[in-house]
Amino acid sequence: MKILNPADNTVVAEVAEDTPAAVRSKYLRARAAQPGWAALPLKKRLNVIRAFRERITAMRETLSRTLTREVGKPIKQSRNELDGLVGRIDFFLLEASQVLRQEKVYADAGHKLEERISHEPLGVIANISAWNYPYFVGSNVFVPALISGNAVLYKPSEHATLTGMHIAEMFAEAGIPKDVLIPVIGGGAAGAALLRQNVDGVFFTGSYATGAKVGAAAGRKIIKVQLELGGKDPVYVCDDVDVAAAAASIADGAFYNTGQSCCSVERIYVHEKIHDAFVSAFVAEVKGYRIGDPMDDSTYIGPITRRPQLEVLKRQVADARRKGGKLLTGGHVIRRKGNWFEPTVFVNVDHRMALMKDESFGPIIGIEKVKDDAEAVALMNDTEYGLTAGVYTPDERRGRHILAHVRSGSVYWNCCDRVSPRLPWSGVGRSGIGLTLSTYGIQTFTRPKAWHLRSSLPG
Numbered sequence: 001m002k003i004l005n006p007a008d009n010t011v012v013a014e015v016a017e018d019t020p021a022a023v024r025s026k027y028l029r030a031r032a033a034q035p036g037w038a039a040l041p042l043k044k045r046l047n048v049i050r051a052f053r054e055r056i057t058a059m060r061e062t063l064s065r066t067l068t069r070e071v072g073k074p075i076k077q078s079r080n081e082l083d084g085l086v087g088r089i090d091f092f093l094l095e096a097s098q099v100l101r102q103e104k105v106y107a108d109a110g111h112k113l114e115e116r117i118s119h120e121p122l123g124v125i126a127n128i129s130a131w132n133y134p135y136f137v138g139s140n141v142f143v144p145a146l147i148s149g150n151a152v153l154y155k156p157s158e159h160a161t162l163t164g165m166h167i168a169e170m171f172a173e174a175g176i177p178k179d180v181l182i183p184v185i186g187g188g189a190a191g192a193a194l195l196r197q198n199v200d201g202v203f204f205t206g207s208y209a210t211g212a213k214v215g216a217a218a219g220r221k222i223i224k225v226q227l228e229l230g231g232k233d234p235v236y237v238c239d240d241v242d243v244a245a246a247a248a249s250i251a252d253g254a255f256y257n258t259g260q261s262c263c264s265v266e267r268i269y270v271h272e273k274i275h276d277a278f279v280s281a282f283v284a285e286v287k288g289y290r291i292g293d294p295m296d297d298s299t300y301i302g303p304i305t306r307r308p309q310l311e312v313l314k315r316q317v318a319d320a321r322r323k324g325g326k327l328l329t330g331g332h333v334i335r336r337k338g339n340w341f342e343p344t345v346f347v348n349v350d351h352r353m354a355l356m357k358d359e360s361f362g363p364i365i366g367i368e369k370v371k372d373d374a375e376a377v378a379l380m381n382d383t384e385y386g387l388t389a390g391v392y393t394p395d396e397r398r399g400r401h402i403l404a405h406v407r408s409g410s411v412y413w414n415c416c417d418r419v420s421p422r423l424p425w426s427g428v429g430r431s432g433i434g435l436t437l438s439t440y441g442i443q444t445f446t447r448p449k450a451w452h453l454r455s456s457l458p459g
Contacts, residue, residue, distance in 0.1 A: 002014050023193040027198075059166075076297055155194055232385045233416075244281050252417070253417035328345045390413070
């Protein structure tokens with residue numbers, strides 16, 4: 001399997017893809033190793049995670065450069081992901097003991113009957129991860145899963161294979177017992193082979209189309225499943241905002257990581273009173289973004305990771321223009337080696353256009369004028385997705401009222417494109433089921449066991 005640099009399509013490395021037989025062997029090894037790992041005191045499992053954290057810090061620059069080479073993420077943004085990972089790990093280390101402790105929920109007056117809840121590991125977890133934030137998306141699963149006593153079969157995206165291999169190597173250096181975390185290397189065939197194993201939970205991040213197949217496979221096995229899928233995340237800009245500040249914040253939310261974030265802003269609704277001023281400020285911001293070598297610290301816009309996505313973006317541009325959209329900047333593939341697309345902004349858009357309905361996952365945005373808050377809410381909810389949504393207004397009461405009526409897993413007031421380890425990460429509709437992060441994202445890797453404890457027989 002060839003690992004290509006999306007900046008110039010040169011071969012970074014070649015790696016062996018796991019065969020179905022190899023995947024089966026890895027599953028059996030993980031199954032055999034899991035009971036011993038779960039039997040270790042929680043303190044010892046946490047020490048392994050701490051040592052992994054130390055490896056992340058020590059290897060920050062090497063890891064960042066590998067990530068940039070294989071997914072095209074600008075180097076400063078790769079470093080940001082590694083820095084953010086440390087904070088996420090710290091959250092899990094801080095909260096795990098309290099979340100996983102056995103709870104006494106009832107005792108009768110004579111203490112002859114107690115009721116308790118313990119949190120048992122699921123067993124062997126299949127972690128099928130994503131390429132756009134491989135450290136974030138992967139660690140949301142494998143860190144709490146391991147802390148909870150599970151073994152993990154970690155399949156990185158084929159577009160972030162080298163990063164996935166680094167992760168496995170760092171866990172080995174951190175002292176994790178053999179076969180407790182095993183990487184599964186390959187593309188769709190390796191993922192399908194992994195799903196055929198008798199795992200106890202499947203945690204997948206990717207497209208709705210693939211997620212539906214993963215969910216169906218997990219459903220037949222009656223096992224825990226979590227699906228983090230696509231989004232068409234909206235933002236509404238009210239008429240009372242600081243226009244320049246809102247435009248700068250939302251442009252960053254739309255174009256950071258070249259628009260390839262799970263919660264990138266993908267459509268914008270602007271109150272008619274400030275529409276023209278906002279558009280002017282927004283376009284000026286976007287035109288100021290530096291496009292270039294992702295290894296250059298000054299680069300903000302890098303290449304598209306997956307070459308087929310260029311065709312998706314081209315189709316959305318053509319569809320919007322055909323249906324009356326006005327292109328203000330961008331709209332074309334950049335003629336250079338690699339997978340490059342201009343930062344693109346449309347106005348005069350509506351929901352007849354794929355640009356406003358279908359996931360873009362690239363540096364393209366449509367801005368639609370609305371007459372009031374009610375119209376904005378109706379348009380924000382006119383989607384099959386429901387990952388994140390935001391509103392910009394200095395009026396907190398107005399912002400809360402609007403967000404209360406938006407169907408979305410996460411909502412933002414005066415911010416966007418933000419994920420916190422303290423808050424659950426989940427979606428509704430085609431954005432998925434289940435959750436990661438927060439204390440709930442630790443519990444999700446366990447099954448509750450109910451204990452009925454009677455000290456003497458009744459009589």
